[in-house]
Amino acid sequence: METSGLTYGRFTTVLVIVAALWLLLSCVPVQPTEPALEPTPTPNAGQWREAMPHLPAPKAGCFTSEYPNTEWQEVPCSTAPPIPMPPRRGPRPLVVGAGNDISAQAPTGFISTAIGSFDSVTGVTSVSSPIGNSGSPVANAYTLQLNTDFFASTTCSGADDPAQCSGWQQFVFANDGSSGVIFIQYWLLNYNTTCPSGWNQFSFTGASTIYCWKNSSRAVAVPHQPISNLAQLTLSGAVSASEDRVTLTVGTTAYSMVGDNSVNAAAGWRIAEFNVFGYGGNEDGGGQASFNSGSTIVPRTRAFYGGTSAPFCSAQGFTGETNNLSFGPSAPAASAPGPAVLFTQSSAGGAVSNCAAAVTVGDTHLATFHGLFYDFQASGDFVLAEVDPNFVVQARQVSGAPKWPNASVNSAIATQMDKTQVAVCLTPPEAEMPVQLFIDGNPTPLSDGESLSLPDGADVTRVGNVYVIRDQSGNSVRAIVKDGWIDASVGLGQWPSVVRGLLANANGDVNAIESRDGEVLTNPFSFDTHYGYYAESWRVPPAQSLLSVCGAVKDGIPEEPFYAEHLAELNPEEYAKARDTCIEAGVKEDALLDACTIDVAVIGKPEAADVFVDLTAPVAVGIVR
Numbered sequence: 001m002e003t004s005g006l007t008y009g010r011f012t013t014v015l016v017i018v019a020a021l022w023l024l025l026s027c028v029p030v031q032p033t034e035p036a037l038e039p040t041p042t043p044n045a046g047q048w049r050e051a052m053p054h055l056p057a058p059k060a061g062c063f064t065s066e067y068p069n070t071e072w073q074e075v076p077c078s079t080a081p082p083i084p085m086p087p088r089r090g091p092r093p094l095v096v097g098a099g100n101d102i103s104a105q106a107p108t109g110f111i112s113t114a115i116g117s118f119d120s121v122t123g124v125t126s127v128s129s130p131i132g133n134s135g136s137p138v139a140n141a142y143t144l145q146l147n148t149d150f151f152a153s154t155t156c157s158g159a160d161d162p163a164q165c166s167g168w169q170q171f172v173f174a175n176d177g178s179s180g181v182i183f184i185q186y187w188l189l190n191y192n193t194t195c196p197s198g199w200n201q202f203s204f205t206g207a208s209t210i211y212c213w214k215n216s217s218r219a220v221a222v223p224h225q226p227i228s229n230l231a232q233l234t235l236s237g238a239v240s241a242s243e244d245r246v247t248l249t250v251g252t253t254a255y256s257m258v259g260d261n262s263v264n265a266a267a268g269w270r271i272a273e274f275n276v277f278g279y280g281g282n283e284d285g286g287g288q289a290s291f292n293s294g295s296t297i298v299p300r301t302r303a304f305y306g307g308t309s310a311p312f313c314s315a316q317g318f319t320g321e322t323n324n325l326s327f328g329p330s331a332p333a334a335s336a337p338g339p340a341v342l343f344t345q346s347s348a349g350g351a352v353s354n355c356a357a358a359v360t361v362g363d364t365h366l367a368t369f370h371g372l373f374y375d376f377q378a379s380g381d382f383v384l385a386e387v388d389p390n391f392v393v394q395a396r397q398v399s400g401a402p403k404w405p406n407a408s409v410n411s412a413i414a415t416q417m418d419k420t421q422v423a424v425c426l427t428p429p430e431a432e433m434p435v436q437l438f439i440d441g442n443p444t445p446l447s448d449g450e451s452l453s454l455p456d457g458a459d460v461t462r463v464g465n466v467y468v469i470r471d472q473s474g475n476s477v478r479a480i481v482k483d484g485w486i487d488a489s490v491g492l493g494q495w496p497s498v499v500r501g502l503l504a505n506a507n508g509d510v511n512a513i514e515s516r517d518g519e520v521l522t523n524p525f526s527f528d529t530h531y532g533y534y535a536e537s538w539r540v541p542p543a544q545s546l547l548s549v550c551g552a553v554k555d556g557i558p559e560e561p562f563y564a565e566h567l568a569e570l571n572p573e574e575y576a577k578a579r580d581t582c583i584e585a586g587v588k589e590d591a592l593l594d595a596c597t598i599d600v601a602v603i604g605k606p607e608a609a610d611v612f613v614d615l616t617a618p619v620a621v622g623i624v625r
Helices: 045-054 154-158 227-232 527-538 564-570 572-585 590-603 606-612
Strands: 008-010 014-017 062-066 103-105 113-122 127-131 134-139 141-147 166-176 180-189 200-202 211-215 220-222 233-239 244-250 253-258 271-277 288-291 296-304 312-314 340-343 356-360 365-367 372-375 380-388 391-400 404-417 420-426 435-439 451-453 459-463 466-470 476-481 486-492 512-514 520-522
Touching: 045 113, 045 233, 045 244, 045 253, 062 220, 103 296, 103 340, 113 141, 113 227, 113 271, 127 141, 134 141, 141 233, 141 288, 154 166, 166 233, 166 244, 180 244, 180 253, 220 244, 220 253, 227 233, 271 288, 271 296, 372 590, 380 486, 380 527, 404 476, 404 486, 404 590, 420 476, 435 459, 520 527, 564 572, 564 590, 572 590, 572 606, 590 606
Parallel strands: 008 365
Antiparallel strands: 008 356, 014 340, 062 253, 103 271, 103 312, 113 233, 113 296, 127 134, 127 288, 141 166, 141 271, 166 180, 180 211, 180 220, 200 211, 233 244, 244 253, 296 340, 356 486, 365 372, 380 391, 391 404, 404 420, 420 435, 451 459, 459 466, 466 476, 476 486, 512 520
16 A cells, blocks of 8 residues: 555546436416316426526517516616626636636537526625726625637637637626626637627737627626525526527526627537636636635536436636635535536635546555545556546555555656646655656746646646646646655546546446456455556556656565554554544544554554545445455
């Protein structure tokens, strides 16, 4: 086992919900010559909220409706705020937004309707945001945004290079602290010439790229919605070849507006992003919505694309606005309705935005992306995950000899994202710095709080002892450098994905793992096969190792299994001390408590227990014997 990395895969921040269908409520006229029909049952408020986003407006205009009425009543239109809500740019932050988000992707075809809501809102007492990313934050100022991805648009035909131009559309509820409004904002990205008539020109500070944006010609006024009402809000967007529409429900009142269909989103919308963000931005970027400490919210993003399969999870977002929450610390429970993606974001989060993640902590227990928790205590360089040639993750495990020869720890982690290679390596004890970062083989100093944007689109960010590497698809590697070991997590930008390596299951079976050449091992695992054929198949030769920049490593395998009961037999006093440390830290689940006990004993530091505190219980526990 390893003192620097326990590896296991699970849905850490997201659960993909199996699709569900429900009846769209409508009024059916009764013909006078036919027998009388039973009265149509009155929908309950929940059914009514589900139905309203799907009900078309009778004409272009602005509308409202009150439960249980399922018809729209026209109301005077209002005007949208003249504030841009710009797209993402630059390195992803470690909070939600500016590209760092969880979105629902249609498995096939295009999205016609998406609905964003909140399964739960807990501990939220306040939020504030500057208006247009300028001036002092305003209490209860925020936006709900339901955003499309960037797509090829026929409106780009007048761009300097139509092939480089993209359309983008935002369905927005904006609350400025005293009043609210729903509208649609349209963008032409990388237009790079004079914007069409009626569009506003936009460029980020210090950049020459020209974007064009405009608001819908209509908007609908909504009464002020303090953040305490967040759980009552549902925002939806619908598109077709002929029109687009935004709808907001607030409890038992619905507001809707037909837009201008300015970028033809129906021919390109594949990914839907929904979240709470700051109130607009400016040339310096998007503003931030700041929640109070203790806030936790669980958004649900539903995507309707003509099928019933669950949407893919996509670990990316599109708007430049942010909030101050992060992902996790645990996943929400699966529930209807669908097709949907759910995730948790919280002031106590701390996770990278992954659709599925695997973690290496302490001594190397591995947990696959489907949730199998098992030991892997070999020494050397190994493939943790291969999604395709453009995303590979490798880990270096070093032996705990002489004291713990049958255990190992992570001493380095490396990834290849497209053509870029990044490695985080522990240095020898006598070195001036405890860790060294290599980018494409070159030592690269990175200060605390600094981010680097690499040529292939990957970002490297350092916050204290945490290094985060992410690509534009949302794939990520997080390395937490400790005193003598590295805790690392691997995140997938899309789920489901075809994954191979130590963190993968065979054929989606949580109790099966697979060698490089396709031989399947079933739980419980033979010690000789596990550390013989299986381990060697995923061992990386020096010439192919992304970790060669970290120096040489000695290959090896344990002589026998090493579990908590073996530790208790070898050294009862150390076992009891380590187990007490884990219990005091709050580790409860049996398999995690055993792993924590070994990690604390082998690493010799009580902080080795920290990573186990918020881990989700494994789906299955692998036994090597």
